[in-house]
Amino acid sequence: xxxxxxxxGIGVFAIVVIVVVGATAATGTLLSGASPSGDTEAPxxxxxxxxxxxxxxxxxxxPQSDETKTVVIDQSHGNAVGESDMEPLVDALxxxxxxxRFYSGGTDSGFxxxxxxxxxxxxxxxxxxxSADAFVVANPASAYTSGEIxxxxxxxxxGGRVLLLADPVPxxxxxxxxxVNIPIGTGSGTATTPGQPTNLAAxxxxxxxxxxxxxxxxxxxxxxxxxxxxxxxxxLTAGADRLVFDDATALTTDADATPIVQSDAQSSATRRDGxxxxxxxxxxVVAIGNTEFLAPDSATVADNDxxxxxxxxxxxxxxxxxxxxxxxxxxxxxxxGTGGFGDQPDTTPTLPxxxxxx
Amino acid sequence: xxxxxxxxxRLGGPVVVFGVVGLVVGAALVPYAWGASTEPDGTVAVVEMxxxxxxxxxxxxxxxxxxxxxxDSVQAVVLDINSGGGLASVSEQLYLAVKRTSEQMPVKxxxxxxxxxxxYYMSAPADEIYVTPASTVGSVxxxxxxxxxxxxxxxxxxxxxxxxxxxxxxxRQRVEALRSAFVDSVVAEREDELNLSASExxxxxxxxxxxxxxxxxxxxxxxxxxxxxAAADDAGLDDYRTVRKESPTPSALxxxxxxxxxxxxxxxxTVETTQYLMLHGQLDTPGDGNVTEVSADGAN
Numbered sequence: 339x340x341x342x343x344x345x346x347g348i349g350v351f352a353i354v355v356i357v358v359v360g361a362t363a364a365t366g367t368l369l370s371g372a373s374p375s376g377d378t379e380a381p382x383x384x385x386x387x388x389x390x391x392x393x394x395x396x397x398x399x400x401p402q403s404d405e406t407k408t409v410v411i412d413q414s415h416g417n418a419v420g421e422s423d424m425e426p427l428v429d430a431l432x433x434x435x436x437x438x439r440f441y442s443g444g445t446d447s448g449f450x451x452x453x454x455x456x457x458x459x460x461x462x463x464x465x466x467x468x469s470a471d472a473f474v475v476a477n478p479a480s481a482y483t484s485g486e487i488x489x490x491x492x493x494x495x496x497g498g499r500v501l502l503l504a505d506p507v508p509x510x511x512x513x514x515x516x517x518v519n520i521p522i523g524t525g526s527g528t529a530t531t532p533g534q535p536t537n538l539a540a541x542x543x544x545x546x547x548x549x550x551x552x553x554x555x556x557x558x559x560x561x562x563x564x565x566x567x568x569x570x571x572x573x574l575t576a577g578a579d580r581l582v583f584d585d586a587t588a589l590t591t592d593a594d595a596t597p598i599v600q601s602d603a604q605s606s607a608t609r610r611d612g613x614x615x616x617x618x619x620x621x622x623v624v625a626i627g628n629t630e631f632l633a634p635d636s637a638t639v640a641d642n643d644x645x646x647x648x649x650x651x652x653x654x655x656x657x658x659x660x661x662x663x664x665x666x667x668x669x670x671x672x673x674x675g676t677g678g679f680g681d682q683p684d685t686t687p688t689l690p691x692x693x694x695x696x
Numbered sequence: 697x698x699x700x701x702x703x704x705x706r707l708g709g710p711v712v713v714f715g716v717v718g719l720v721v722g723a724a725l726v727p728y729a730w731g732a733s734t735e736p737d738g739t740v741a742v743v744e745m746x747x748x749x750x751x752x753x754x755x756x757x758x759x760x761x762x763x764x765x766x767x768d769s770v771q772a773v774v775l776d777i778n779s780g781g782g783l784a785s786v787s788e789q790l791y792l793a794v795k796r797t798s799e800q801m802p803v804k805x806x807x808x809x810x811x812x813x814x815x816y817y818m819s820a821p822a823d824e825i826y827v828t829p830a831s832t833v834g835s836v837x838x839x840x841x842x843x844x845x846x847x848x849x850x851x852x853x854x855x856x857x858x859x860x861x862x863x864x865x866x867x868r869q870r871v872e873a874l875r876s877a878f879v880d881s882v883v884a885e886r887e888d889e890l891n892l893s894a895s896e897x898x899x900x901x902x903x904x905x906x907x908x909x910x911x912x913x914x915x916x917x918x919x920x921x922x923x924x925x926a927a928a929d930d931a932g933l934d935d936y937r938t939v940r941k942e943s944p945t946p947s948a949l950x951x952x953x954x955x956x957x958x959x960x961x962x963x964x965x966t967v968e969t970t971q972y973l974m975l976h977g978q979l980d981t982p983g984d985g986n987v988t989e990v991s992a993d994g995a996n
Contacts, residue, residue, distance in 0.1 A: 378792050378795050378796040378799065379795075380791070380792060380795065380881060381880070381881070381884040382876070382877050382878075382879075382880030382881040382883075382884055383877055383881075387873050387876060387877055388869070388873055389869050389872045389873055389876070391865070391869060392865075394865070554895040554898050554899065555895050559865075559868050559869050559872040560868050560871070560872060561898070563868075635863075635864070635865065
């Protein structure tokens with residue numbers, strides 16, 4: 339009897355508990371608003387987000403040439419481009435057996451006080467060029483003297499190959515990000531701001547632009563990495579259908595020079611659309627408004643490798659008369675000896691024989 | 697049948713007793729009734745985003761927005777924005793949080809100074825953007841600060857990219873991907889109003905408030921109060937109160953390193969990593985000349 343009552347009590351207790359809990363759960367489910375569900379659609383995050391990498395499978399081929407030529411790379415003007423920045427070109431030249439010399443200024447082209455009697459400030463470089471077949475200038479920080487310009491001009495006239503390279507002038511020294519190898523040369527000191535060989539290029543009827551070129555739509559994953567195409571069918575652009583330049587500048591030329599590479603882009607200086615020459619050529623002078631494409635990680639991008647190979651063979655296929663430029667005294671005539679500040683261009687503007695510079 | 701008078705009768709009869717009880721109960725309910733008739737219909741939450749967008753400020757704002765969504769009394773949100781942006785990753789988080797909130801309730805933006813770069817990113821999904829002629833909007837672009845390549849001599853790493861995280865070309869691609877997500881998001885959110893193409897937007901210019909309205913980057917000329925009024929109006933609130941959620945005051949660390957938890961760890965280690973930023977203005981990078989900056993905007 340007592341046992342039945344106990345079971346009855348437990349049963350009632352269980353039913354009451356179930357009813358109470360069940361009712362609470364049911365009420366809660368009915369009353370609680372569902373948490374706002376679902377994903378927030380971000381329309382732009384869905385597809386096509388990852389940019390395509392630019393093809394980077396090229397190889398710079400060494401030039402084919404029977405003779406051994408000597409290529410001089412200027413490092414004496416605070417040039418902000420060192421060997422490591424143009425390694426693919428240097429490697430290609432060396433691999434094919436040519437001599438590559440980095441001219442960092444000889445003992446005879448120092449500041450005037452040290453080596454008296456240096457008349458035009460160009461004889462050190464000119465002496466080096468006498469035995470050279472090609473001359474490369476990239477991003478000089480200081481200007482070339484009249485004597486040097488005359489020497490380089492007669493070097494080019496005699497069939498020597500000249501390659502002028504320069505990047506856009508950075509807005510200010512504090513924002514430039516080019517790692518600089520300061521050459522142990524004279525006159526360059528601690529100059530780190532890359533410049534352009536303005537007066538030297540002007541002598542060949544070429545002018546480097548100040549601003550960079552950019553393209554907001556059709557670019558190699560950055561607006562400053564522009565695509566460029568060959569213009570005409572110069573041997574220098576054989577096999578180079580599409581080039582990539584990072585931070586390039588436009589070139590302006592007189593009628594004697596022809597564009598060999600150009601880009602449909604905008605100039606940062608004018609913000610105008612246009613077809614801008616990035617590389618130009620006269621007979622034996624090539625000017626390119628970029629140095630970065632010679633760097634190891636850029637020389638293999640797109641068709642840059644073919645362009646670098648062609649530049650290497652341009653440098654070693656000239657037919658230069660030996661012994662040019664002639665010694666400075668003979669070249670500049672009387673009136674020399676106005677000072678010895680070889681690296682300061684303003685000290686020799688009135689020398690006879692320098693009239694071609696602007 | 698003369699019955700002893702009961703307790704009820706002694707208190708004055710049932711009518712009086714029930715009357716008194718009714719009065720007491722009624723009086724107890726008066727505050728609720730009063731409240732119900734005079735209480736505002738709802739709340740407009742004003743969520744601040746002031747200062748650089750970093751982990752701290754973004755977390756606070758995202759938390760405030762979540763609270764606004766979950767609190768039934770909050771019927772509309774106004775973002776009070778005065779920021780030039782900051783870290784790219786948290787700017788995207790903010791964008792998604794604002795977008796989600798605006799799917800549930802009216803969200804207005806009042807630009808009380810500048811809504812540039814990452815701060816404009818979070819403004820884009822709002823229903824309306826209020827500016828004043830002197831406020832600044834725009835700078836739709838991304839930049840990365842890449843530390844110099846390779847591991848220094850005194851460190852041993854297990855791979856060439858352990859120190860920097862990626863090659864420069866890879867960082868460039870990542871910046872480009874972030875740029876296209878940013879630009880495309882702005883275009884998608886404001887497609888009806890915008891008078892700029894995606895590539896024009898990619899120049900990453902900033903515009904004055906007036907010009908911003910003309911170009912469709914903003915909607916109205918008006919201050920914070922106008923934005924609050926409009927938000928309440930859209931939520932159907934005649935009578936509302938505002939609650940202000942302030943941005944945390946930046947700590948000394950975060951003003952240097954963008955984030956209070958970095959770059960200096962607890963061990964005194966200074967870690968320099970690749971930072972992806974949606975930040976307007978010239979950046980003073982430490983150790984200038986060693987740090988490569990890759991930007992996807994035209995402002996360099």
